[in-house]
Amino acid sequence: MSIEELEHTADLRFRVGAPTLPELFAEATRALMLVMYGETSGPVTEARRVAVTAGDREALLRDYLSEVLWLAETGNLVFSAAELAVAEKPEPSVEGTLRGTPFDPARHAGGAGVKGISYCDLAIVEADEGLSLEVVFDV
């Protein structure tokens, strides 16, 4: 699995790779958390359920990451793991559990503060390692 930061002048753009769709979504979650908080370490004491449906895979990814962002920001939480199941039929959906730790300024203040997940250049494609996505976080 891989996270690669790509050039983008104003915001943060990433290419994420993973063998399967659930792992790809989990790796994208990790990328989002690293941007928001710099690091995700800390005792894993918190869990949140997540369930999202959308019209297509890209919309599902955007809506799922937007939900993760909302859960993290309103709960003051830093997620370090995502256990997910992703289905493409009858409609694209993702559900599972996010696990993490309460936000600790001493550890997690080195991030950028993500405003939203952009549709701009959002794509999920087949790749050598399985699947790859590109996503832009507005910071």
Add this chain to the structure above:
Amino acid sequence: MSDTLRSAERRGPFEWELPVGAVPGMRVPGRYFLSESLAATLEEGALRQLANVATLPGIVRCSLAMPDIHWGYGFPIGGVAAFDQDEGVVSPGGVGFDINCGVRLLATPLAEGDLGEKAGVIEDLYRAVPVGVGARSPERLGKAELRGMLEDGAASAVSRGLGLERDLERCEGRGRMEEADPTAVSEKALARGLPQAGTLGAGNHFLELQVVDEVYDPVAAAAFGIEAGTVAVMIHCGSRGLGHQVCTDYVRTLESAARRYGIALPDRQLACAPIASPEGRAYFGAMAAAANYAWANRQTITHHVREVLGQRFGLAPEDLPLVYDVAHNIAKFEEHDVDGQRGPVCVHRKGATRAFGPGTPGLPPGLDRVGQPVIIPGSMGTPSYVLRGTEEAMRLSFGSTCHGAGRVLSRSGAKRRFAGKAVREDLQRRGILVRAPSDAAIAEEAPGVYKPSGEVVRVVDAVGLGRLVTRLRPIGVIKG
């Protein structure tokens, strides 16, 4: 750069036009304003976004970009477009996630030497204004206060004792959009906004101490209340998580709406709906409510700044008057001339500032003779500027101008090139103290990642999209 985007033609010393056809479906040309040196930094992605905006239904005259144009999402940063109120659309991609991200300037009677131990002043401000990731409001606002922010904007803070009645006169549109519809704001957005009221945020948001080190237009400077050699305070922030969530919610809603209304989108982030449609009206009402939250937010931060400077230097709030407050991510109905006829259009400004010229209805007494103040932040190490709005801006750009210096280097590139600690120490040697939650935040916003602010405003002044009034030199910076 693709051949079609290479087809941009130079129409004047600083004016360029991207003809219809540069990308499929363009209804009007693209137009942008750059010098040779700024043009060298223009990305293909920004030009393509300028062209994409020109494909949207009901756009009038042209798709515009200001001299700080750079690659964003949906609209380019620095993008301006106006839409016919009957045929046109409204798009969250033309406003951005940070609805009513904006900037305000406070004047002080202090000289730089009056500050004494500058580090102590910066530290007091840093403690008084919550900044950075995870920052929470020290106030325990209830839902009634939050609703007041959404409905009444800056006035809601003033009514809670967080400002002066005069402050409202010195905000764009008195710091309020009357079209605000709090019922169109989701519970999710309210949940993000409630604990963040009065916080600065992270990223490029800042609170800066500056010195007025050059006055180009003494008449306008006097009208604005700016005096050479005095210290000023600049505050840059927006609608925090509440506005971000409004954008997230309505990109989803309006993407579906666009399909229903048969609107072909070149970029899904340009999701839009007819202005008069239920979906379009709902977005506009929610966007206006978020804009009001942002004005109340900047007003609250102003109060905390006045408390700190008041305690340290024995100053009353009236001694620290607001020069002006401008939005730079917003959509508004305004009267403009289109094809020889004056009428209302919906002007989207995404990383662009309103720059109404002298005599424009709605400007407060004292400013109507010279045009509105336009506040253009630089970077941590380069000057900011105050300009005044012009008749040329009314004619050329729907009364709009640039909003800042404009980035030229990505955040990852900035971290590779600059070390935050070294940037901080270099700025300190130049008399600029920087306080931030982390050195990484300093590296990402290092002066070298922005276009030279002086060159951007030089182009603005030369084209007439604003006229220089004063230059402000940074002396202390709090980064979010």
